[in-house]
Amino acid sequence: MQRLNILIWHIHGAYLTAITQAEHNWYLPVKPGAPEGYCGRGQDSSMPDYVREIPAEDVKNLDLDLIICQTPRNYQTDRFEILSPEQRQLPTIYLEHNTPEPHPTDSRHPAADDPAVTLVHVTNYNRLMWDNGQTPTRVIKHSVAIDPTVQYTGQHREGIVVVNEIQRRGRMAGFDLFEQLRQQLPLTVAGMKSAEIGGIGEIHYTRLHHTVAQYRFLFSPMRYSSLPLAVIEAMTIGMPIVAVATTELPTVIQNGVHGFVSADPAELLAGMQFLLDNPTEARRMGDNARELAAREFGLPRFVDDWNAVFAEVISQASSVNPANEVVY
Structure with missing residues (x-):
């Protein structure tokens, strides 16, 4: 698919390294002091060069295609602080890494009943246990991007x-x-x-x-x-x-x-x-x-699954707002 311009916060370094193996233009907002979500690539990052840092105050000037939230703060606060009103209307994914809290079965997800968001869980168990309301949900199984030369010795x-x-x-x-x-x-x-x-x-x-x-x-x-x-x-x-x-x-x-x-x-x-x-x-x-x-849990399957979800949410947004339709 055509390369997308995607904004994502740095929440889980290992997962971020894996998801950015999908070859798009990834933007990581940064703030002085590196508060949660704003540390950019991190120290000695092994992420590809197309993963770029951008000062949080400049995010509103980006030509973005997609927003990925990963925490209640991203969803409820961060995106309203750093995105322009137009960017807040862009296709949005909430990537949920965690099991439900505080209650294992009765916890309502922060993005529950938000038709403008696609909620992606990392396991079927998580999707089953969270109360997702009517929010569209998908499951993309984990993968990891680690040095392929590392081999178990068990010595x-x-x-x-x-x-x-x-x-x-x-x-x-x-x-x-x-x-x-x-x-x-x-x-x-x-x-x-x-x-x-x-x-x-x-x-x-x-x-x-x-x-x-x-x-x-x-x-x-x-x-x-x-x-x-x-x-x-x-x-x-x-x-x-x-x-x-x-x-x-x-x-x-x-x-x-x-x-x-x-x-x-x-x-x-x-x-x-x-x-x-x-x-x-x-x-x-x-x-x-x-x-x-x-x-x-291989990377090729993982990247294909993510690209399929990206294409789906972009297509859905285009069908809702055909004046801005883009062919991918």
Whole structure:
């Protein structure tokens, strides 16, 4: 399709790196001090050169085709502060990364019943659980854009968790499970503020997977989350997964095939111990995980899905306002 001019805020760096593999002209607003959403490309970004920063006060002068919001603040505040009245009438997508809060089934989405918005969820579980009202919804499964040369070795007889600020996030992120299980076998954590609890600290995204690949398995202790990108990244490099069997994960990981999933901590412990004691089996499951990741979460499919949604929302907007119709 023809290249579009798209405005998007920097909310989730890993996801932003993946979605910008779709070859359009992407614009990231920036503000002094880099408040939430306004840090631009970020430090040592691996995003393509066609992803450009623009001062927030200059956004109103852009010839845009599409707006992508990702947070209530983007949707309710940011777009009204930095977009012109004309830009606020442009096709708009709300990309929802998260499971519903504060209630898992009764939380109404901020964009519910907004016919001018297309709401894109990253898992079927999320779309099912959010109260979306009458807003049109789509699901685009995750993907990741990481160094394709990174390969699992599993040389460290230790598991690893990759969660930012796991202690602050508490039970939802599974901090208590991590603490319980690391008392019984070798298990560490990477991510923001992980060094404070005996982990290996924060590692820049461009180097993270080289480090993770050396551990025997990735453990996802999250009780309530979208399908974690750390899981997709680990699968992509050929790493076996041990995970709490909640939200979307039971539809992805099969026991004994890609790793182990369970809601029973004793079963999680047994799966971890098996992988620590059987490196050949760990590699077999990691190979299966890599094949699954390529099939279900590969970048070509992800880019095609996003381009299809872009074409759909542009076409719908043109049919509503045919005077401004553009052929794509």
